[in-house]
Amino acid sequence: MKVDRRSFLAFVLGGAAGTALSPLPWKVTDDIAIWSQNWPWTPVPERGEISTVNSACTLCPGGCGISVRKAGERVIKIEGLKGHPVNDGGLCILGLAGAQLLYGPTRIRTPQKKVNGRWQKISWEEAITEIAAKLKELRASGSAHKVACVARVRSGYGCNAYQPVFKRLRFVQFLANAIDLGFL
Secondary structure, eight states: OOOOHHHHHHHHHHHHHHHHHSSHHHHHHHHHHHHHHTOTTSOOOOSSOEEEEEEEOOSSTTOOEEEEEEETTEEEEEEEOTTOTTTTTOOOHHHHTHHHHHHOTTOOOSOEEEETTEEEEOOHHHHHHHHHHHHHHHHHTTOGGGOOOOOSSSSSHHHHHHHHHHHHHTOOOOOSSTTTTTOO
16 A cells, blocks of 8 residues: 555544544543652642741742742742732742742752862851851952852842851952941
């Protein structure tokens, strides 16, 4: 039997239409939903009182209002805050994915140091000690003007993480909202 272009297209389109009208796509979609619930990184909320906390999202400079639903102390859902002047209940995809970012398996939870081309976990105390030693060395050599910390938000982790180190060493070359943080 010879297959020409017209009969091939009729066969492919007929097969696609038949598959789309059968229960097969719905069964596969249902199976995917079940499989995704069994992923090891899917957060399982603890049993406890359900509470809602209203806040502002700091994942981007927008500062959208968010409503965070929690079970005990664990975040289970982040939604846009109705009536907020910035977003009025809407929320971008980054804000909606905030819980996944918080509990994701690839999140870095401790300081890391590159040793021989590989990252190794170190303690917070060791990290602060090493940073402080390097900053003291720069200050002693008269190169304090070469240090800057640029963060994207006033109250995010970028500013607050370095604030104690810079305060202790009396560095004034802190470019991330330096006036607001009391450095200048």
